[in-house]
Amino acid sequence: MLDLTNIREELRAHYDLSPSMELAEEMSDIHARMDRVMPMIDWAIHAPYVRAINQLKKQRNAVVLAHNYMTPQIYHGISDVVGDSLHLAIKATEVEADVIVQCGVHFMAETSKILNPAKTVLMPDMEAGCSLAESITADGIAEMRAMYPGAPVVSYVNTTAEVKAASDICCTSANAAQIVAAMEGDTVIMTPDKWLAQNVAKQVPQKRIVWWDGACIVHEQFTAQDLRDFRDWNPGLKIIAHPECPPDVVAEADYAGSTANIQDWVTREHPKQVMLVTECSMAANISDANPGVEFLGPCNMCPYMQKITLEKVLWSLHSMTGAVEVDPAVAERARLAVQRMIDLSRRLAA
Numbered sequence: 348m349l350d351l352t353n354i355r356e357e358l359r360a361h362y363d364l365s366p367s368m369e370l371a372e373e374m375s376d377i378h379a380r381m382d383r384v385m386p387m388i389d390w391a392i393h394a395p396y397v398r399a400i401n402q403l404k405k406q407r408n409a410v411v412l413a414h415n416y417m418t419p420q421i422y423h424g425i426s427d428v429v430g431d432s433l434h435l436a437i438k439a440t441e442v443e444a445d446v447i448v449q450c451g452v453h454f455m456a457e458t459s460k461i462l463n464p465a466k467t468v469l470m471p472d473m474e475a476g477c478s479l480a481e482s483i484t485a486d487g488i489a490e491m492r493a494m495y496p497g498a499p500v501v502s503y504v505n506t507t508a509e510v511k512a513a514s515d516i517c518c519t520s521a522n523a524a525q526i527v528a529a530m531e532g533d534t535v536i537m538t539p540d541k542w543l544a545q546n547v548a549k550q551v552p553q554k555r556i557v558w559w560d561g562a563c564i565v566h567e568q569f570t571a572q573d574l575r576d577f578r579d580w581n582p583g584l585k586i587i588a589h590p591e592c593p594p595d596v597v598a599e600a601d602y603a604g605s606t607a608n609i610q611d612w613v614t615r616e617h618p619k620q621v622m623l624v625t626e627c628s629m630a631a632n633i634s635d636a637n638p639g640v641e642f643l644g645p646c647n648m649c650p651y652m653q654k655i656t657l658e659k660v661l662w663s664l665h666s667m668t669g670a671v672e673v674d675p676a677v678a679e680r681a682r683l684a685v686q687r688m689i690d691l692s693r694r695l696a697a
């Protein structure tokens with residue numbers, strides 16, 4: 348566990364991190380990207396960290412990859428690449444920097460390391476896990492293979508390197524249906540997200556899909572009744588759900604898709620009022636780019652994603668600690684599963 352008291356002392360000895368309205372004004376171009384969701388007084392607290400991190404990134408030849416669920420100060424303030432798991436995985440193969448700072452959860456950093464074994468991949472907090480990734484091990488994959496001999500294993504990218512290495516191919520919520528449809532044979536094993544698997548089963552009825560019993564602790568909190576209540580209270584409300592939600596929740600939505608699909612849908616359709624049935628930071632991050640859209644709904648936050656803070660990012664770049672390592676033999680097999688997904692996604696999109 349990180350010793351935040353010592354970290355704070357050390358950081359304050361090297362950087363001026365005092366809240367500053369003057370600096371906030373100076374950096375108002377960055378604040379303009381999150382103006383709707385962050386008062387200037389809060390920006391005055393974050394701006395010194397953003398300045399220090401952006402300077403350190405140059406010194407270390409580092410890039411920051413940030414998931415759509417990061418807080419606005421990370422997403423808009425320090426990131427070089429933002430996106431969903433698929434986009435970050437692909438971009439991880441293209442970066443030329445020596446250091447990647449992964450602002451997301453641990454399996455994402457492992458994926459970056461798997462795809463970039465020669466680079467240093469820093470994880471600002473090693474305890475930023477994921478309920479899905481923690482729900483299954485390589486033994487679980489072996490169990491499923493024994494139950495369904497010959498069936499290909501499609502594992503969500505929200506898995507550890509060991510689980511990826513034991514799988515035939517990976518998928519993300521953006522490409523899961525296409526990947527499953529492209530598999531040979533009648534039966535496909537999907538791990539570890541039972542809700543994603545059941546949502547894909549509806550889209551790919553020609554396959555018999557069997558699944559592992561994992562779930563995302565954020566998306567499984569939403570209920571179909573919540574969505575009906577919000578619609579009753581706000582006639583005309585559009586509802587967009589992430590496919591990690593249970594199928595009856597997805598069925599109540601006007602549209603379902605990955606975080607990248609959600610972002611595209613909102614930009615394209617420009618609804619007056621929308622409820623994003625996903626992690627709460629997503630709405631905050633796309634709010635300023637969609638000024639005419641009012642975002643409604645409960646704020647379910649991912650406790651793992653929220654572990655990544657500006658302070659921890661600054662510490663990882665300052666101390667160059669938190670490097671993610673993956674056993675080379677495991678990495679090689681995991682890379683095959685991730686690369687097959689990337690290649691197949693590109694072929695299907697062409």
Ligand code: SF4
Nearest residue numbers: 477478563564565649
């Ligand atoms: S939102 Fe769900 S799937 Fe994403 S990191 Fe958090 S627990 Fe895992």
